[in-house]
Amino acid sequence: MQSTAAEDYVKAIYHHTEWQPEPVTPSQLAARLGLANSTVTEMVKKLAAAGLVHHRPYGAIELTREGAALAVRQVRRHRVVETWLVERHGYDWDEVHDEAEILEHALSDRLLDSIAASLGDPVRDPHGDPIPARDGTVTRPDAVLLADAQLGHEGAVVRIADDDPAMLRFLAESGVALDAALAVLGQKPYSGSMQVRTATGTVDLGPDVAQSIWLTA
Amino acid sequence: MQSTAAEDYVKAIYHHTEWQPEPVTPSQLAARLGLANSTVTEMVKKLAAAGLVHHRPYGAIELTREGAALAVRQVRRHRVVETWLVERHGYDWDEVHDEAEILEHALSDRLLDSIAASLGDPVRDPHGDPIPARDGTVTRPDAVLLADAQLGHEGAVVRIADDDPAMLRFLAESGVALDAALAVLGQKPYSGSMQVRTATGTVDLGPDVAQSIWLTA
DNA sequence: GATGAGATTTCGGCATACCGAAATCATTGC
């Protein structure tokens, strides 16, 4: 069991617990992978048989040690490719995901490591996500979710969730980029939206966006 | 019909007529692709239904205009990738084939063209095979097969068939590389092997090898 | 402790791409 499908499943499972640790359900996986629930149930059964996940029927889905290792390897590949596309081929940060999603399955370890080395073995991708090292080590920066930040909090952007290309384009235009300095000016109580100061002005960010940006503590 | 399987089939069909024009049979395709004859028959039927090949039962297999265009595109991708691996990632010319065979299906046109541009839009791959241009134009150099060369013929190596990695390694060690100057010293009548002078000495090359090397006229 | 809503799983089915064995065809030698 080492198919591209298996690689994508363990990556999706890993993704779910990367920034906030909660167990994944089949329907969440199905939504993320764009598949029917029944498909996920069946595949999870196969992954369990292959020793990549723990799963009792109706229970949570969790990676085994082996599954986590495969996921980390795959996350490394994905993020190295994204970084390479931006750094060397002029892609914008909202354009890299789909290409990386395919390429991550097609590169040998040798080639991937050569690409990573040519980039100076980067430790984070264009969205601020940590790139696992060759040996599987992951160093996650301390970060505060913008939605949870205190009023008056000032910090640099450490990470932006890369799920929504349109949001990434909007943020780039609004002066919110990796390492940009932000300050939390205010929260509108019942709207859930936040007023934020950037280098160039102030923006109102809705709750979805506030759930997608992490700042230094 | 645009699967990686279809891409490999049209490429294999194209390959057969690239350096000497003879029609392909299902068994030859099966041998080259490492598949059963029956598999090839079935797939050729599907390719014909998709308009990529002409084929009457028991007849020859030929690419349609559309099939040839797909094949040329695929050949370009394969050879650009091979060149990139050698030029930028330290692969030897006998190591690139398998990696390119997979990668050729996973790169977008945008990325492939960016890679080609970063290499200066090369016109030949590490084995001397012509790299089709973005628009499908192919420029094949004039060349004489070593096996057909006159006694006393002198020329530079223009192309070496890349099918056999072991042979490529042997040739590299024998001083036969792209652009190396060779002279045909003699032919041993009934053995079919040829005596050839390289920059560093003389070598005896068997009939298989003599069928794999092309020289300037 | 029963009930019902919502999630999960099971089940029958489909598409692609492969295989080996059996049937069929084309051609060559007689």
Next chain:
DNA sequence: GCAATGATTTCGGTATGCCGAAATCTCATC
């Protein structure tokens, strides 16, 4: 002309990964 040979095709079958509909389970609520 006819048979035998070797290539080609047909046929039944497999593996993977997907789907929708139906059955089943869990858990919160009463």
